[in-house]
Amino acid sequence: MNQRSELLSGNEATALAAIKGGVRFFGGYPITPSTEIAEIMALELPKLGGVFIQMEDEIASICAIIGASAAGMKSMTATSGPGFSLMQEGIGYAIMTEVPTVIVNVQRGGPATGLPTKVAQGDVMAARWGTHGDHPAVVLSPWSVLESFTLTVKAIEISERLRMPIILLSDEIVGHMREVVSLPDSVSVYERKKPTKSPDEYLHYADDTNYDSPIASFGEGYRIHISGLTHRKDGFPTNDPKTIAWKMDRLRNKIDQNRDWLHYSEQFDLDAETIIISYGSSARTSLEAKYEYEKKSGKKIGFLRLITLWPFHYKKLTELLKNAKRVVVVEMNQGQMIREISRAVPRGIDVTGVNRVDGELITPEEVLAAL
Amino acid sequence: MNIEIAEYLRLDDRFPHILCPGCGIGSAMNAMVRAISESSMNKNEICVVSGIGCSSRVPGYIDCDTFHTLHGRAIPSATGIKLARPEMEVIVIAGDGDLLAIGGNHFIHAARRNLDLTVILINNFNYGMTGGQFSPTTPQGKRGTTAPYGSVERDFNVCEMAKVAGAVFVARSTTYHTPHLKGLIKQAMKKKGFAVIEVVSQCPTLYGRLNRMGDAIKMLEYYRDNSITVTQVKEPKDAEGKIVIGVLWETEAPEYSEVYKKVIDIAQKK
Known part of the structure; x- marks a missing residue:
């Protein structure tokens, strides 16, 4: 390449x-x-x-x-x-x-x-x-x-x-x-599958799978109906409680059935007592703070960077944080992801936020002060 | 059922429709389907797009690709389809509240862009689906459930607005004049560019009842007796108090996709 x-x-x-x-x-x-x-x-x-x-x-x-x-x-x-x-x-x-x-x-x-x-x-x-x-x-x-x-x-x-x-x-x-x-010159991306069934048999929301399933587009002869009303498998609106429940479950299953591969994170030294969790640009300062702290104290600090923010993988986070005695969540808001993280760690583990909402990037010093 | 229009309807399970007895929307839909049928268009190459409201339920009955979008958003949604598949005939059908209140800004800008869309605006002077509230086309003084003392607001003249915003074809008809309406829809579909047809329509269940206009027949008789064709208007006073029907404005202007094709040629240095 x-x-x-x-x-x-x-x-x-x-x-x-x-x-x-x-x-x-x-x-x-x-x-x-x-x-x-x-x-x-x-x-x-x-x-x-x-x-x-x-x-x-x-x-x-x-x-x-x-x-x-x-x-x-x-x-x-x-x-x-x-x-x-x-x-x-x-x-x-x-x-x-x-x-x-x-x-x-x-x-x-x-x-x-x-x-x-x-x-x-x-x-x-x-x-x-x-x-x-x-x-x-x-x-x-x-x-x-x-x-x-x-x-x-x-x-x-x-x-x-x-x-x-x-x-x-x-x-x-x-x-x-x-x-x-x-950057690579080219990337390979999944191409939407086209239905092989005839228009008479095709259902726009067939429940055989909702992952990698074939989709007809407008203009392909399937004469589909797309509506924001809660709908049946054929796309037409419904008020039937069972069908409504099917649709809502179908949407939820997109996450429930795919949660594992949707989770991306980057982590090192999670066997340390204190773990910094962050994401986006504040994770850059957090990593800097980790290195500074280790240089000064000689003690390891754990680092966990969330790449997938949602779906939040509680089980996975619980597993990753099983050795933590203390968690420091660094984010440029008044404390949003910290609540999800608090739900993933055992009771009694100290979860501290480092937050800033004045338009400036959190500095490594601010993170260090919380360690 | 007329066999030519049956082909364009989802007769197997979508009927009976949800419209009230005497509603004008069915007449407008009928005119649209006949216009499609008589234009001998391939139904696989038509997309009918709507927003939310009584008029916006029409696409569900049409056996073409159909797109029931968000309230007010039929036109920007149709814009995406038309640009992705320029070969498709994209028809927007929606009501006065949808296209002119919540979707008013999109209407103006789509007219300005002059993308090749056909917009059928069914004007029944109120929000029917939510129970008869006043809309941007409710004449001042007329009642709605949110205008119990009569509407305080002045109403839109949608055809004038479409014209000044840049539409290349603007026409009006009523649900009394359905063959006339059908002809206008055929013309609008043929026209390259942003084409608007206002369909003055009765809502006997709500607007008509709230304003003591009688039943559907009475309202249709009113349209019959108070409409004047555009060619009959010799001087402005002829149109006073009348519904002027026919092609109100037609012009030629570069269509958006054609102009964009030139942009592609420049970018590709052809």
Whole structure:
């Protein structure tokens, strides 16, 4: 494989990954700090015969990418805080109708307009629970430029396999920092399977499997019906309690049956008494703090970086943290992931948060002070 | 059942429909299906897209690809489909509340872009599905359940708005004039660009009852007696108090996909 080194930002790497991963439709609306992704898509997609469209708002953007995906094109959008809020209803629609797509949220300070140019990790719960109703969520959090690339490809792959929207939860630091990376010239991405059954026999939501199952798109002669109303296997609305329960279980099973392979994390020295847990850009400071602490004290500190934020794998976390006497959770919010982590460790284990919400990156010194 | 239109309906299990007795939406749907049938289009190459509301339940009955999207979001959803599959005929059918209130911004911008969509706006002057609240087209002073003393707000003239926003084909008909409506829908589908047809329609169950307009027949008779074709309007006063029907505006303008194709050519240095 021919690789060359490039100096790229996280946002640039995300856009390039989308293109290499087969995204040929991007609908978006300008918003700091995600706009570079739209700018690159506007430049690059026409070269490949793909479609870039700047919609009138983020609501229109998510609807356009859902429409394009339902018509068979891999699609994506990128946004930040306020735009992510506007997309929530559409995200729920894609979950309910089982349309694959990717939403990149480059987090900035909130709530409201908040801090457009400054970093935060305050959308962890919005990414999980932002849309109404019970629903599955898959949220991936990159910490580097290279990972902005690899996780974007992974997000496309998961969205196609599980037929659902996947959220890449980046942040302003990861999106805007530049690193030297060697990106592959090509990536292999799962291609949506086409149904082999005749249109008369085809069910858009057949329950043989909801993983890797064939999907018909608009325009392929299957004359499918896609509705955000709770529906039957054939896509038409229902009020039958058993069918409603089937649909809700089907959505939940996307996570329950695939939780293990959806879990990505990176960890070292978990046999140490104290373990730092972090994700995204604050994991970079956390790792720095680990090395500083070890240099000064000679004692090991454990490090666990969550790459998959949702689904949160409680069993896996309990297993990883079984030797911990103390856990320090570093995140740029007022304490969001710490609650999930507290539920995964035995009672009596001290779980301390290191938090910052003033738009500045947490420093290694702040993490050190908590160790 | 007329055999030509039966082919375009999901007759096996979707009927009877959910619409109230006397509702105008069925007439509009009938006109749309006949327009499709008479245009001899391949039903595998048609996508009917809607939002939420009574009018937006139409796609469920049509045997084509059908997309029942979020409230107000039929047009941006249709935009994604049309750009992904330009060869498809994409028809949006939805109501006044859906397309003009919650979806008003999308309507304006889709007209401005001039993407090749056909929009059938069924205007029954109220939110039917939720029980008769006033909408952006409820005339000032007319009642809705959220306007018990009469609507305070002025109403939209949707055809004028579509025209100034950039639509290349704007027409109006009523549920009384269904053959006329069918003809307009055929013209709109043929037209390259953003085409809008306003269908003035009765809601005898809610809007009609709240405003003491009589039953469905009375309301249809009102449309019969108070409509005037656009060619009959010689001077502005002829149209006063009337429903002006026909092609109200038609022009030529570059269509979005065609312009975007040129962008692709430039990007690929063809």
